[in-house]
């Protein structure tokens with residue numbers, strides 16, 4: 001078992017990538033905390049984990065709230081005694097054309113996708129520093145590594161807020177790696193390519209999603225879409241002790257995208 005007796009918090013683990021991660025980590029022996037803003041989703045995932053015989057705690061949290069994140073850490077330590085692993089995965093999208101992007105569209109995405117990562121690391125690092133051990137992985141996106149062609153393959157034009165937040169996550173990761181490395185904490189970043197999750201349909205119709213999927217398949221050298229397991233396995237490596245000498249790095253899990261600017 002690669003995470004035997006480790007304690008892992010994954011934000012946004014009520015669905016999509018986060019759900020796949022908590023299930024994968026639990027299979028590898030970790031006690032997991034399903035931290036999400038969606039109470040019903042938490043209940044479902046925690047129920048399935050417990051049904052499978054795993055140790056799991058559900059905690060409803062908004063990652064944009066510093067005080068709620070402090071409570072998340074306290075509850076985790078109360079339940080499982082420590083915090084070994086943190087994956088900052090919660091994220092939202094609000095695609096809007098450049099000139100009609102309102103303050104709120106910008107603020108919500110930056111608050112959840114960037115500031116939330118900073119708040120969550122600040123809250124968890126306090127415990128990891130005392131342990132002199134921690135593994136942190138921040139989920140960025142290929143959208144944070146280069147500009148996509150607008151409108152291509154049903155891709156919604158105008159993700160300047162999301163791209164800015166996700167690019168910020170990459171340098172935040174590198175800076176945190178410098179801050180926290182001397183305390184035995186590895187901080188790395190994963191930038192997934194396109195994978196069909198509930199997020200896919202928050203901004204696209206079914207037809208748009210299918211067109212987008214076909215375009216994305218063509219723009220990566222593996223000529224296929226990613227899967228939840230592709231992402232969960234990459235993150236598993238980075239939160240395990242197999243990656244002990246890796247910190248401050250960006251791992252693109254995108255099938256080899258060729259269309260970045």
Ligand SMILES: NC(=O)c1ccc[n+]([C@@H]2O[C@H](COP(=O)([O-])OP(=O)(O)OC[C@H]3O[C@@H](n4cnc5c(N)ncnc54)[C@H](O)[C@@H]3O)[C@@H](O)[C@H]2O)c1
Pocket residue numbers: 011012013014015016017018035036037038041061062063064089090091092112139140141142191192193194195196197198199200
């Ligand atoms: N799906 C993709 O193709 C793709 C590609 C690159 C990056 N990503 C990133 O991967 C991460 C997971 O995305 P996904 O596709 O699994 O999406 P998803 O919508 O299935 O999951 C996101 C989860 O985050 C939760 N969440 C949203 N706002 C929150 C908040 N304020 N506090 C706590 N939880 C909150 C949601 O309830 C949801 O359970 C996101 O950061 C996303 O930007 C996704």
